[in-house]
Amino acid sequence: MHATLRPGDPPLSRSVEDYLKAIYHLSSQGGFASTSDIAAMLEVAPPSVSGMVKRLSETGLIEHVPYRGVQLSPQGRRAALRMIRRHRILELYLTQQLDYDWDGVHAEAERLEHAVSDELIERMAGSLGQPRYDPHGDPIPTAAGEIEEADLVTIADAAVGAKLELRQVGTQDSARLRYFATQGLTPGVLLTVADRQPFNGPTTIALVPSGDRRVLGRELARLLLCSEVPVQEHGHADR
Amino acid sequence: MHATLRPGDPPLSRSVEDYLKAIYHLSSQGGFASTSDIAAMLEVAPPSVSGMVKRLSETGLIEHVPYRGVQLSPQGRRAALRMIRRHRILELYLTQQLDYDWDGVHAEAERLEHAVSDELIERMAGSLGQPRYDPHGDPIPTAAGEIEEADLVTIADAAVGAKLELRQVGTQDSARLRYFATQGLTPGVLLTVADRQPFNGPTTIALVPSGDRRVLGRELARLLLCSEVPVQEHGHADR
DNA sequence: TCTGCAGATTAGGCTAATCTAATCTGGACG
DNA sequence: CGTCCAGATTAGATTAGCCTAATCTGCAGA
Ligand SMILES: [Mn+2]
Ligand SMILES: [Mn+2]
Ligand SMILES: [Mn+2]
Ligand SMILES: [Mn+2]
Numbered sequence: 001m002h003a004t005l006r007p008g009d010p011p012l013s014r015s016v017e018d019y020l021k022a023i024y025h026l027s028s029q030g031g032f033a034s035t036s037d038i039a040a041m042l043e044v045a046p047p048s049v050s051g052m053v054k055r056l057s058e059t060g061l062i063e064h065v066p067y068r069g070v071q072l073s074p075q076g077r078r079a080a081l082r083m084i085r086r087h088r089i090l091e092l093y094l095t096q097q098l099d100y101d102w103d104g105v106h107a108e109a110e111r112l113e114h115a116v117s118d119e120l121i122e123r124m125a126g127s128l129g130q131p132r133y134d135p136h137g138d139p140i141p142t143a144a145g146e147i148e149e150a151d152l153v154t155i156a157d158a159a160v161g162a163k164l165e166l167r168q169v170g171t172q173d174s175a176r177l178r179y180f181a182t183q184g185l186t187p188g189v190l191l192t193v194a195d196r197q198p199f200n201g202p203t204t205i206a207l208v209p210s211g212d213r214r215v216l217g218r219e220l221a222r223l224l225l226c227s228e229v230p231v232q233e234h235g236h237a238d239r
Numbered sequence: 240m241h242a243t244l245r246p247g248d249p250p251l252s253r254s255v256e257d258y259l260k261a262i263y264h265l266s267s268q269g270g271f272a273s274t275s276d277i278a279a280m281l282e283v284a285p286p287s288v289s290g291m292v293k294r295l296s297e298t299g300l301i302e303h304v305p306y307r308g309v310q311l312s313p314q315g316r317r318a319a320l321r322m323i324r325r326h327r328i329l330e331l332y333l334t335q336q337l338d339y340d341w342d343g344v345h346a347e348a349e350r351l352e353h354a355v356s357d358e359l360i361e362r363m364a365g366s367l368g369q370p371r372y373d374p375h376g377d378p379i380p381t382a383a384g385e386i387e388e389a390d391l392v393t394i395a396d397a398a399v400g401a402k403l404e405l406r407q408v409g410t411q412d413s414a415r416l417r418y419f420a421t422q423g424l425t426p427g428v429l430l431t432v433a434d435r436q437p438f439n440g441p442t443t444i445a446l447v448p449s450g451d452r453r454v455l456g457r458e459l460a461r462l463l464l465c466s467e468v469p470v471q472e473h474g475h476a477d478r
Numbered sequence: 479t480c481t482g483c484a485g486a487t488t489a490g491g492c493t494a495a496t497c498t499a500a501t502c503t504g505g506a507c508g
Numbered sequence: 509c510g511t512c513c514a515g516a517t518t519a520g521a522t523t524a525g526c527c528t529a530a531t532c533t534g535c536a537g538a
Pocket of ligand 3: 257348349350352353
């Protein structure tokens, strides 16, 4: 009964859908997404963004403050979350049911997300058991448009000595994803922060329970998003 | 090593892919596909077809004889068969793995066929066991671009007394497909032609082995494509 | 052979989405 | 307080696809 996208509305184009997703990602932390950031994310020229921004604000999907940036309207946010749900369910389906590696699914989902029906997405979600996270640990929005907001720390920021659970891998870059996989750094892994060198130096972590160590430069450490695990013997994590 | 589509070529647009498929289907029997038949099949206006025909013949995908029609070039035929392979594998995958009914898969495949990668299609084909027929009995072209050409008779044309195997259902119309399903008329079924009334009257068939009878008007009888089964006791059909 | 017309094409126009080149502007900084 | 410039926007062009209205043409029938 909530006022989602009316079925009568003309469907959004592939471009529009990708713009809305980009704006969602860029404005999820701070307030506004800038023209040049959108342009960089979508690999188009800045004037193309200005043109699209005009159309999107005319149709009420975004708010535009000239020379400052854009934000999603409630309607635009719903549309963006719908695309993100599709994208993440597709990624998970490809890895779980069709034996894709986690570094290959993004490109495929990027195209399919625009072509699948809601029906197909819900069937996939059903056959996956209504999953909550995609292969990279990103939360899957519900069909109703809710998304989990976890506050996570990167391994680059976590305190030395902290015990962490790796939750999300914040990149779609194939080479980096493959490297993380070889290092056993995938969502769900437990670890402790053993050391950090000064002046933006590398962080050393120890995997739990194996105790294996990994040394991560700042670039990679910033991509690994973790939740803190209370350090208590024989305790149960509450998730 | 066969001279298929070079990877360097710019990818074909969704429209172009649908035009090539339409031309393939329309010219598969006779020689030329007419402008108005293409327009009807794609639900566009005839001048839109004339415009596309010009572009397609400039890029060498079709041959155009003005005021007569178009035919696929070898390159266009390869592209069309590639799309048909995608379409039919998608249809089968949706029915087999995601519990779609055979009357719902066409619309979904019509969009997805343009968005999937070759990689994904081959993974689906692999998980289906390299299938040869789609849910409607239509042959699936090979990845190399070969397609089975069976010569089939419609139930409207078959001789009274003939023993037949139902092979293909020549429609994508949901209502008709659902009706056929309720009547047990799906590919693989054996039947004999029991009677045909004159003046384009209905054909009565008997299902084998149940003996159940069905009476089919000419419109529906023409949609059911069959191969003849040699009438011999205890014999094995050679397929 | 001539005529008419169904079907094909051309003419002209529109929208979405992109680009490059030119211009504008908000805010940082001297 | 004024300048400057990175970043944003406007101006103008292009391409693919689609449309309607006007025109053309092959061929069937008189
Ligand atoms: Mn996309
Ligand atoms: Mn992901
Ligand atoms: Mn299609
Ligand atoms: Mn089919």
